[in-house]
Amino acid sequence: MSIFDLPSYVGSSFPGLIATQLEVSLGAVAAGLVLALPIGQACARWPKLYPPVLSVATVAYSIPSLAFFVLLIAYTGLTETTVLIPLMIYSLVLLIPGVVDGVRAVPPEVRLSADAMGFGPARRYLQVELPIAVPAIMASVRIAAVSSISLMSVGGVIGNYGGFGDLVSWGLHENKIRLIWLAIASLAVLAMLCDGALLLLQRTLTPWSRGRSGRKRAAQ
Amino acid sequence: MVARALGKKAGRAVNLLNYLNSFLHDPAYWHGQDSVWQRLLQHCEYTGIALLAAAVLAFPLGCLTGHTGRGGPLVSVLATAARALPTFGLLVLLTVLMGIGFLPVAVPLVALAVPPILLATHVGIRGVDPAAVDAARGLGMRPMQILLQVEIPAALPSILNGLRSAAVQIVATATIAAYVSFGGLGRYIVDGLSEYDYVQVVGGAVLVALLSIAVLGLFAVLKRVVVSPGIRAR
Numbered sequence: 485m486s487i488f489d490l491p492s493y494v495g496s497s498f499p500g501l502i503a504t505q506l507e508v509s510l511g512a513v514a515a516g517l518v519l520a521l522p523i524g525q526a527c528a529r530w531p532k533l534y535p536p537v538l539s540v541a542t543v544a545y546s547i548p549s550l551a552f553f554v555l556l557i558a559y560t561g562l563t564e565t566t567v568l569i570p571l572m573i574y575s576l577v578l579l580i581p582g583v584v585d586g587v588r589a590v591p592p593e594v595r596l597s598a599d600a601m602g603f604g605p606a607r608r609y610l611q612v613e614l615p616i617a618v619p620a621i622m623a624s625v626r627i628a629a630v631s632s633i634s635l636m637s638v639g640g641v642i643g644n645y646g647g648f649g650d651l652v653s654w655g656l657h658e659n660k661i662r663l664i665w666l667a668i669a670s671l672a673v674l675a676m677l678c679d680g681a682l683l684l685l686q687r688t689l690t691p692w693s694r695g696r697s698g699r700k701r702a703a704q
Numbered sequence: 705m706v707a708r709a710l711g712k713k714a715g716r717a718v719n720l721l722n723y724l725n726s727f728l729h730d731p732a733y734w735h736g737q738d739s740v741w742q743r744l745l746q747h748c749e750y751t752g753i754a755l756l757a758a759a760v761l762a763f764p765l766g767c768l769t770g771h772t773g774r775g776g777p778l779v780s781v782l783a784t785a786a787r788a789l790p791t792f793g794l795l796v797l798l799t800v801l802m803g804i805g806f807l808p809v810a811v812p813l814v815a816l817a818v819p820p821i822l823l824a825t826h827v828g829i830r831g832v833d834p835a836a837v838d839a840a841r842g843l844g845m846r847p848m849q850i851l852l853q854v855e856i857p858a859a860l861p862s863i864l865n866g867l868r869s870a871a872v873q874i875v876a877t878a879t880i881a882a883y884v885s886f887g888g889l890g891r892y893i894v895d896g897l898s899e900y901d902y903v904q905v906v907g908g909a910v911l912v913a914l915l916s917i918a919v920l921g922l923f924a925v926l927k928r929v930v931v932s933p934g935i936r937a938r
Binding site: 542543545546547548549550551552554555558627630631633634635637638640641642646648649652653655656661664665667668671672675676679 | 720784785787788789790791792793794796797800801872875876877879880883884890893894896897902905906908909912913916917919920
């Protein structure tokens with residue numbers, strides 16, 4: 485028996501758990517980014533908007549994950565969405581400042597040059613502003629992804645939607661400490677690998693800034 | 705598992721406020737040995753101890769790397785590694801290995817709180833205006849004096865932000881301590897789940913969220929009090 489074999493009551497194979505884990509935790513960050521891009525853009529454009537938006541995100545972040553999952557069961561039932569929505573909302577508190585910092589990093593003269601070259605607003609955003617903002621945004625995405633992978637395991641308490649968190653619950657209930665070790669090691673390795681993969685993606689997206697990773701936006 | 709039945713029971717449209725109302729008006733929660741106040745106190749106790757321990761570990765290290773400008777990559781790696789550790793898994797594992805107690809609860813909470821404090825301190829001190837540091841050196845200040853009298857005061861807003869996110873994360877995460885039979889406000893959530901008692905779950909969740917908001921408020925006040933007005937203005 486290999487260490488990756490799981491007892492049948494877990495109801496999932498090791499690769500199956502990896503798939504659920506990545507799908508929900510990274511899906512949540514992706515959904516968060518889709519929300520954070522326009523919100524962050526608006527906050528950078530109208531600076532008065534930024535403090536209240538950040539306060540709301542911080543307060544939402546302070547809702548305990550366990551309680552958030554449980555309360556959502558009433559509305560979304562016991563589905564993956566119940567775990568995904570809180571993770572998405574938590575990611576906003578990291579992603580919005582990332583987007584705002586990224587947009588602010590675009591020098592005004594670059595924006596003006598793009599205007600002078602006849603770029604429309606959409607093209608200017610996609611081809612000029614977004615690429616310059618990528619390092620700051622990706623730094624926040626990496627932190628959000630790593631946190632999301634770890635946080636999702638709390639979903640194991642409410643049912644079968646915690647990815648490797650389920651394995652922790654089963655290990656406790658069935659007194660199989662091997663499963664708990666396996667879950668922790670897998671989660672840590674998975675989180676590190678995701679961090680590395682996202683760093684690689686960032687380097688690919690911004691070949692001009694090699695060696696300057698913007699990890700400094702991590703204070704939140 | 706347990707929650708599956710609860711989910712079905714609560715599957716219809718639910719008025720959370722009704723549950724909250726019942727919780728607030730049930731005297732059983734507000735008096736006696738296991739009263740809300742008792743559990744609130746326990747929750748604050750865990751939070752305070754874990755935050756203090758994390759600050760003792762992370763703050764001096766952040767000051768050192770920030771002041772010398774060396775060890776930035778080390779800080780990043782340490783912070784990512786600590787973040788990658790699954791708090792929930794660690795909590796359960798340590799409880800199984802060591803038995804029910806404070807230490808298995810405290811270790812994961814400290815691991816959770818170290819990255820924000822470490823990074824905020826490092827980034828805050830690195831980001832102090834070099835002109836101010838040069839001026840301090842020109843005045844004949846020794847490195848320790850520069851750190852204590854110039855860099856730390858100037859980096860306070862960032863350091864406080866780091867402590868604040870650490871505190872909020874600990875308050876929210878300390879709820880899962882109840883899953884391994886430990887106290888605090890999480891008891892309501894976990895007990896409510898296993899007893900199919902939605903009133904208790906909602907009450908516990910709202911109490912924890914309120915405590916987090918109180919912590920945010922506390923840090924806002926702290927920022928007003930301890931940050932020098934000259935820095936706050938910027």
